[in-house]
Amino acid sequence: MAVSTVYTVQIQSLNSISTPSKSHLGLNQLFYSSGKKTRRATHISCSADNDKTVVIGLAADSGCGKSTFMRRLTSVFGGAAEPPKGGNPDSNTLISDMTTVICLDDYHSLDRNGRKEKGVTALDPKANDFDLMYEQVKAVKEGIAVEKPIYNHVTGLLDPPELIKPPKIFVIEGLHPMYDARVRELLDFSIYLDISPEVKFAWKIQRDMAERGHSLESIKASIEARKPDFDAYIDPQKQYADAVIEVLPTQLIPDDEGKVLRVRLIMKEGVKYFNPVYLFDEGSTISWVPCGRKLTCSYPGIKFAYGPETYFGHEVSVLEMDGQFDRLDELIYVESHLSNISTKFYGEVTQQMLKHADFPGSNNGTGLFQTIIGLKIRDLYEQIVTSKVAAPLEATKA
């Protein structure tokens, strides 16, 4: 039942062309190589089944926990995600059985020297090739392999491309997954990690203070210098996200060091295949302190909140956790009171959190909500696959 279509498209682009490829029957490829002003892309698409790739977008600033989130997400699908075998050791891609995660820095149109010359940051859309990003994400979504460039974070140069084959779940993570309207359209689900300035500062101190040459002043200067571009190009993307994880300082105690966190999971209503998580009663407004007679918590305790809100004009449900888990029974107790978390067995959230207890945030709302979003994405994927199987069946009946 293999149907083969061969078609050619002409695409205007800054510095990429595609060389018409040798056609491998049964292997869908779209080749790009750099150098000339136009490119001709030959799609050879021979699909034996209707498997389409589900595309997930994850946006956040540099150093705000995208890698940790990706490790939690790929873990939910089973199997460890690893860099492509035998490829460029500086590749930014992670591959597991089900998922492929690519870093959108690979679509930088200006390398480090180019940005320096022009005086633009990587946050600036001018430093990124959204045409190529769109073309390639679209191709992968349609089941066509692509030769994606590699941005080398060590050298600051664009390395020779690597082959990305269409996975079941394709995650694009980086600074701009929801910036370009065409790319946004391709996303089946999108997440934005919204880290408050206080927490961002604390996290970067943790990350960088041990590094030679860094000081509180340099960390602060770097955040401040990047802020105008961050506010202009990165932050506005959160209005398009299906789920936003907001990370704020605690309100339980005065805490200047960002050790205790208040984390809010903002979930858009009416997103296909995504039913927001709720606490006790869907749609009500609830404040919940699980610590009491049945559960003893360590200082400063844990506080939950849940309720409907409006976010950039959209109806959303917000689940909030302030404080941290110090003991296992606290997490189990909380999990058993949440609904719609898309687990396959009782205690799956707890099991996932325990499995990665060494990841940052495993004892607070960041780890909890990242794990839950991972489970929701698995659920979304399964619903999409089921609906695809069902659709042709119905067509046959009719």
Next chain:
Amino acid sequence: MAAIAGVSITTSKVFARASVRSSKPSPIKLSLLNSPWKSCTTHLRMYVRPLAAAPDKLSDKVEESIKNAQEACSEDPVSGECAAAWDEVEELSAAASHARDKSKDSDPLENYCKDNPETDECRTYDN
């Protein structure tokens, strides 16, 4: 200032591991942040690992980029060059941090034990 904070971060990491052995976790200690439930599975194998430094090449680059950024901004603190220079610092700092994480993962003993969990040097004991 930088050196002091660096030491304190390293120490807290060591404590986090060390606290695995103490059975009574006192509430709200930074030491618990990294391994909240480690006390359930006590391993006898020593687990203290120093904070691995980023590969020297990257560390040099981070240090150099900070100097460059300070220079670029001394002329005009709101210029594109200044922002681009500090953006380079961020990019290199993130790369250095990722490199540290990677080298943490590539502990030779851990890798060996993944494949040979039954050998004497990889055996772990529960209390």
